[in-house]
Amino acid sequence: MIICKSYVNNEKNIVLVLLIFKTEISLSYQCQINSIFTKKNMEFDKEKVLQLCNEWCKNTLMETLDIEYIDAGQGFLTAKMPVNSKVHQPMGLLHGGATVALAESVGSAASLMFINPEKQEVRGIEISANHLRSKREGTVFCTAKIIHQGRSIHLWEIRITDENEKLISLCKLTNMILPRR
16 A cells, blocks of 8 residues: 655745655655646656656555566556565465465556555555466566546556466456545
8 A cells, every 4th residue: 555645845846755555765856837747737747657657656565565566557557476485375376365466566666657655645455466377586666557547536446467378367446536635
């Protein structure tokens, strides 16, 4: 779950301070008010999205799992995660919990692309996963695609695939969009 706090300083920049998985990370990245988070800017800045997502991972579960955001576009976000002993269950296979952590991380970050963090927050309220294929080593790729983008609910289909685009897991994530308190 990603909780985003923002503050406006005197130069009309948004200073983002993020709490990811309830772990405070020291970020003070300044983004212009017409950033990726506002509807004023109609041009999607893929590089800025990827840079921010990867910076948010520092000192979090995402960094522990070596999750790296690699692609973004209108309505989707993609990350990759290596499959090695750090994410194995005792039988030497990719742990389902690591897969779900990857899915929720990507889906929650993707919802941030559709809200104004000055006025709204994202909360994951339900995730389900079907694990269809096992994986011992290599890399998995996780792509979250928006299914429903309402004012208060975002529904994401999240596909985890291997290097050959074989489906490893299929997840569904529901995020609630709340007013900032």
